[in-house]
Structure formats: C-alpha cells, structure tokens
Amino acid sequence: MPSMTDTAKAFFDACETGKGWEVCRAYCRPDATFSAQAEPLTDVHMLQQYAEWMRGMLIVLPDGSYHVKSFAADNERNNVCVYAVFSASHTGPGGPVPPTGRKTDTDYVYVMEFDGGKIRHMTKIWHAGWAMRELGWAG
Template sequence: MTDDAEQIRTLVRRLEDAMNTRRPDLLDDVLTPDVTRHCQATPHLSITDREQFKEFLRQDAEAFPDNVQTFTQVLVDGDRAAVWATYEGTQTGPLGPFPPSGEKARFDFAGVFRIQDGRIAEMWLIWDNVTVLSQLGHFPG
C-alpha cells in the first residue's frame, strides 16, 4: 500500500472516531470547509459545508444518543475511499416525523469519500430506510 493510501485510510478512521466520540471539533481537520454530502436515503437534507454536517451529527445524536458507526471495511483507490459500515443505536428521540420508539436499530451502510488536499471534500452515502424503520417499529416488517 502506498503512503497516500495509508494517509487516506487514517483520515477516514479519524472521521469514524470523531463521530463516535461526539467530538465535532475534530472534524475541522478531517473535512474541508465546503464538504458536500450526497445521500438518497435523506433526499430532503442538503449538506454543503462542515458546519451543516456537524449539525446533522448533533441531530442524529439527539435521536440515537448511543449510536456507534463501525467502518468494517475501508478501501482506497486514488483520491477516493470506500467504506462498508454498520450503524447501531437506540431511538430515544424523534426521527423526523417518527416519535421515539425505544427500539434499537442495527443496519449496514456504504459510503464513498473524495479526498482533496488531505481532507474529505465530498461524500456519497446509502442505506435502506425500510430496514431501519422496520427495526424501529415505524414500518411494518
């Protein structure tokens, strides 16, 4: 593996750590100021800068205060890193129009990150909302 690939892998692991330790200040060195997040699972949500991403994580932690995101696989190719990951958390707060269920969700998701000047500049994420909502009791399963 090249040094660049190892640096990118370390950067992605730093993102994972910042999210799981609830340390948004660590994201200043991980994400570009104008980071953009694309996600079909949340089409109404537009994130086009680092502060909006921090706010998204804050709101997610209000709905799932015990959430943990585990990057089980990290693959690097050029200026891109791909992750296969697991999200786990108990919904004790509202999730959009859905009231707290007290149920735990555990689901896989995938992401691709574009790296620019040593930081994550763009991300594409995807997961199955039917799986999530079914586990939380908000959708017939």
C-alpha cells in the same frame, strides 16, 4: 501531513460518534459537499450539515455505535470507502415520533473523496427506509 486513510478513519469516528462539525471540520475542506439517495437526507448537501445531522441523531439514538466491516483506500482515485453497521435504539428525545425503544442494525457505506489531503465530497450509501421501519418511524 496525515495519510488519506488516517484522515478518513479520524473523520469517520468523529462523525459516527456525534462530535459534529466542530471536530469533523479538521478533516474536510470548508466547502466539502455531501450526497445520499436517502429520504432523511434529501436536503443535506454540505458535509457540515451531515456532521451536524449525525450529532443530532446521537441525541435521539444515545446508544448509537458502529462496527466497521470493511475499509479500503483507492489511491488512484483519491477516495476511501468504509462499510459499517450502525446499531442504535430510539430511547432519546426527538425524532419523528416519541421514543419507541426499537432498535436498528443498519448497513451503510461512506465514500470519501479527497483533494489536498482533506475530504472534498462524501457520498453515503444507505437504505434509510429499512432503518426507519426498524425504529418504528415508518410503516
């Protein structure tokens, strides 16, 4: 069985590169939940929904990429935290407004909670408003 850190790394990369639930499901419980205190994600409560949301975002932000700043496993609490910066420009179709060409470099953290070697819940910590303003999606 892969380690918790190996699973977290594989899930993180699949999710952040827009592979969607088709690929991400291998690392998660089928009923894995999701939470975030971020306006664009208020109706997203399942990790499957979030993986598909990210897949869609990489259509709108086709040059999207990430840079991991910190990766930590807490074996006592069965979770992994990843702090990264997502960089992208709104040049693709879709989104709340026509393509703006504007760029964001937005900090965020994933906290992935594990059960039985798979992700059972993920919390995203992200200042969405900042990213939306940088992209020209909010005032």
